[in-house]
Amino acid sequence: MTELAIHAADQDIGDQLCEQVRSAYTDRTPLRIVGGDTRGFYGRPVEGQALNLAAHSGIVSYDPVELVVTVRAGTRLSALHAALAENHQMLAFEPPIFGEASTIGGAVATGLSGPRRPWAGAARDFVLGTRVITQEGKLLRFGGEVMKNVAGYDLSRLMAGAQGTLGVLTDISFKVLPIPTATHSLRLPLNLADALKKLAELGRQPLPITAAAWHNGELFLRLEGGKSSVSATQTRLGGESLEASFWTSLRDHSHAFFQLNDGQALWRLSLPPHTAPLKLDIPETDIFYDWAGCQRWLKTSLEASTLRAACEAVGGHATCYTPHAQGGAVEPFTPLNKVVEKYHRNLKAELDAHGIFNPGRLYAAF
Incomplete structure (x- = not known):
């Protein structure tokens, strides 16, 4: 078994981060968790003291034979991609890179995946385990470094897409795959x-x-x-x-399509397979079909309620990628129904009783 050691320039500032979280928990101070801050547009704005993970970076361990890598959350995606490519391997879920400072922690926290997602799986499908700072400032490990390692509640994969509202991701273990021949x-x-x-x-x-x-x-x-x-x-x-x-x-949304005109906002529609074109007053040139049509990007000035009603009618949902301050929706994510909201509230209360982790990031009520 071959295992790569930590690079000399890498840093482990886990103790410092735990201390800051403990202090925030005691003082009831809201924290705005940030790494490269290239995904700040995604979700609602957060007011709070910055908890910066950018310096918490580096590959902790990498076993190319077992196809497993463990990396600190502040590690830049470009650096991780380069290290994996040396062994002809990759992150199969193709996380978007919205800038050179994009980190792997931000990629997992937002749960975003690239064009390969319907055929390979989503970000959470490749997360084997995590180390998370809890509300009390404790650094706990969840999961492990094999695919079947969970008995009970799978908190590691729950962190994918939670936007840092349930705890602070510090280390993540991934299943990686060979680059296709x-x-x-x-x-x-x-x-x-x-x-x-x-x-x-x-x-x-x-x-x-x-x-x-x-x-x-x-x-x-x-x-x-x-x-x-x-x-x-x-x-x-x-x-x-x-x-x-x-x-x-x-x-990475660098295609010319993603340049918006005045009054337009960028929306992502997530729809069931084989969904016919929605009856919306949007020019065909302002729609980009991805994931074989399951993911659709729209540039439009239509109201959020109109888009969400059309999606809901076919079993889908709509997310606004343009911040409210720049003309996007006040609530970027589809409102929760009462049953789902109850579970969200209970989970948030259990893992973040004082609401210090990215308060309001997903929904104003959390």
Whole structure:
């Protein structure tokens, strides 16, 4: 077994962070948990004393043979990607990088995943274990470094997407995967109706597709896997070759589509598979279909209630990515129903009784 040691420049400031949390708990001081602060737009603004994890960085351990890496939350995504790539491995959920300072802790806390998500899994699916600072300032370990390690409540995966409202992530262990042997991206000229029909057809077949998107009259596909499988599928589908950077630009919102006009806000719709186009007064050019249509990006000035009603009617939900101060929705996340809200309240009260962790980040009531 090969294991990489901690890099000399890495730091463990866990004790300092615990002390700051203990002090905040005693004084009832709200904390705004921050790493690279590149995901600050996501969710409601937080007022509080900064708890900065940027210096808590570095790879704690990495076993390429076992496909497991443990990393501190302040580690930059670019550094982690580079370390994994040296062993021809990757984070399969493709976390978005919204700036050079983006950290792995922020990626897990927001629970965001890239184009490969429907085929490989979400961020929480690759979290094996975590170390978390509790409300009392204790540093506790949850989970471990194997896939089946939980008996009872799985707090580690619960932290993915919780936006730091339940505790402070300090270390995370991940399952990593090999980088595919072969890859090829292509584009096909298709209108929306034909593209959705094509995606439904391809989805019923054992093809090496790991990303699928549609925008402005073109269907985009990424093939990954063994050389023979990718080559055969490429020959079958045809189309024009597409630069791999297209998927990076979609993942990181650096594609030209994500430039908003005055009065527009960026919305993400999460919908069931094979959902037909929603009946919304939005130009087709202002909609980007990702995840084979399950994730749709919209640029619009429509009211939140209109978008959410359309999504709810088909079993989906809508999230606003534009901060309220810049013209986005007051409540970026879909309001909870009474039953779900009750569970959220109980969980928050149990893990953060005094509301010191990112208060109001998800919902004003928490």
